[in-house]
Amino acid sequence: MVESIIETNGLTRSYGDICALKPLDLQVPEGEWLSVMGHSGSGKSTLMNLVGGLDRPTAGSLRVGGEDLLALSEDGLARFRREFVGIIFQQHHMVPYLTAVENVMLAQYFHSVPDEAEARSALERVGLGHRLKNRPGELSGGEQQRVCIARAIINSPKLLLGDEPTGNLDHKSTVMVMELLKELRAEERFTVIMVTHNQDVAAWGDRTIYLDDGVLVREERMKS
Amino acid sequence: MLFRIIKNSFLKRPKAVLLVFLSIAMGAAVATAFLGIAGEISHKMALELRSYGANILLEPSAAQGGGFLREDDLPKIKTVFWKYNITGFTPYLFGVADISAGGKKERGVISGTWFAKQLEVPGEDSSVQGIKGIAPWWDVQGRWPEDADEAIVGATMAKRLGVVAGKELDATVGGRTRRFHVVGVVTTGGYEEEQLFAPLITVQSLLQRQGKVSRVLVSALTVPMDDFGKKDPASMTKEEYEKWYCTAYVTSVAKNVEEVMAGSRAKPIWQIASAEGSLLKKLNSVMLFLTVLALVSSATAVSTSLMASMSERSPEIALMKAVGADRLQISAIFVGETLIISIAGGVVGYLLGNQLAGIISRTVFNSTIASPLWLFPTAIISAFVVAIAGSVVPLRRALLIEPVRVLKG
Incomplete structure (x- = not known):
């Protein structure tokens, strides 16, 4: 039996009177690609932020990779993020004054030691070997997202989180990014949690859970 | 990175x-x-504050019985440890004389002093010492004396005697009379306006006090007194005394000058020193x-x-x-x-x-x-x-x- 990389029990997140995520019990086996779907405000991103150590739950328990995230300090969560998690945002956030390769090296720098050759190789893997020295403003949306993928995988994370990573991309770029993620997952064997609105994107996963108003309402396993 | x-x-x-x-x-x-x-x-x-007047007064010590200091010792003031801090000094010899001019006569104080004396000290730079340097606020109507028989008169005394620059007056002490050519009338705002000022050597001769002076006023650059500077040197340890001696407190500079002037006692003029x-x-x-x-x-x-x-x-x-x-x-x-x-x-x-x-x-x-x-x-x-x-x-x-x-x- 495959061990769970993520285990939540009664995981809750409230913002004042608003409960963004109602008590959630969830297990994610290691290596699974879990798609999270739901309308805006359904609690998808909240779940992703909690699992990624970017936010703290109001109640419940949360273990990721055997680590009790509630017990970690601010700096402990930072260490967890740099050692365990790779994150891809919808708006492909990058440091605007650094080149593509430097943006990838930034994650290495916070993790351990920057290695330019390794960062170049990561960008070559995502098909951006010719854009190493370009700054974010000189790259298309799809290219920027691929830089973010390279940055997310550079430290060999056990868990890759995507918050609508294709939300700002056209169909062609979306397919390109998803194929790239699939390839990388096959090579690196990381677990994926992908938040999306798009049913086609969700279909790339092994399992899809549906959230509505902070509640897990449905679960669907994809046919392989 | x-x-x-x-x-x-x-x-x-x-x-x-x-x-x-x-x-x-x-x-x-x-x-x-x-x-x-x-x-x-x-x-x-x-330096500017030095124009407020001298801040150290040298007098004969009590052991001298209120006698006199030796004019010969004066050049030694320019050889002391704090010599570069001493911006000027001037000696005084006081006496009481019968002073008369134009038929008016009174008994008054005659002061022998240096006005602007060129002082040569072996091994040291040449300097000019005297009242002109340490009392720049003195306002002389006329000019400063340059010859042995020239004098300036305090404004109050001059008014009483009716003398102005260009007149003559006589000073008599013990039957010896000396005629002075008045070259200026001085206004100081102080007791000096009641006195007659003449070259030291002339007054020494008139008073029969050759080579002697009554007091010396010294103007020195000093640092503000702090708690350490106010301590009694007699109660200090050797290290403390060295530190005190090597700091330009008005007391340590005074002590320094006192050491070279035989039979003298140096006192800070606190009114000036503390204000500075x-x-x-x-x-x-x-x-x-x-x-x-x-x-x-x-x-x-x-x-x-x-x-x-x-x-x-x-x-x-x-x-x-x-x-x-x-x-x-x-x-x-x-x-x-x-x-x-x-x-x-x-x-x-x-x-x-x-x-x-x-x-x-x-x-x-x-x-x-x-x-x-x-x-x-x-x-x-x-x-x-x-x-x-x-x-x-x-x-x-x-x-x-x-x-x-x-x-x-």
């Missing part, structure tokens, strides 16, 4: 960097200028206060600029945190940036401050100043202090940024 981040951050935001740089440079410049001229101002002010000390202390406090004020203003400007910059950079900071930067790593980037700017700001501030100090010195004191060696590290440290103080609040705000809120899609 840290260097790359900082370098590219500078290149991307030149205006913000320039603003912080200017704030730091201005703070360092003002601190450099103020601290640079503080020592010089104290020195110049001390108090003034110099206040002046130094004002300079220090202005320096601190300039640095605080500069740190505030740095803080404001960095706060604006932090708001602009919050997505970048949030992203760094999201990919795993901890507080130390975030701090290293922003403190690193600020410190690099502060080094540049410190160097430029030092150069500007030196120029500013020169301008102030030329304008106020009509002189140039030499920049002390300690001023450069002081400027750099001032810049660091400004940078660090100005970074505290913005950095704290940066560390509180929550990636979830800033990076929200």
